[in-house]
Amino acid sequence: MTQLQKVIAEELNVSSGVFGNDAIRGLVWRCLARATLTARKATSKKGGLDTDPDDESILTMLCDG
Numbered sequence: 001m002t003q004l005q006k007v008i009a010e011e012l013n014v015s016s017g018v019f020g021n022d023a024i025r026g027l028v029w030r031c032l033a034r035a036t037l038t039a040r041k042a043t044s045k046k047g048g049l050d051t052d053p054d055d056e057s058i059l060t061m062l063c064d065g
Helices: 002-012 020-043
Strands: none
Touching: 002 020
């Protein structure tokens, strides 16, 4: 977990660190976005994307706080 937080903080260029919950959510979001994009490319009739990759996406996760 500490290594993940360190990598994300470096990627974002922040010195204050990253909370563990934020790191996990970011990792989940990145994995889902990559999987979705790969699936869209594979199922597209044109071999590309049928929609704009910059279209808004929303990730909803339940949090017990």
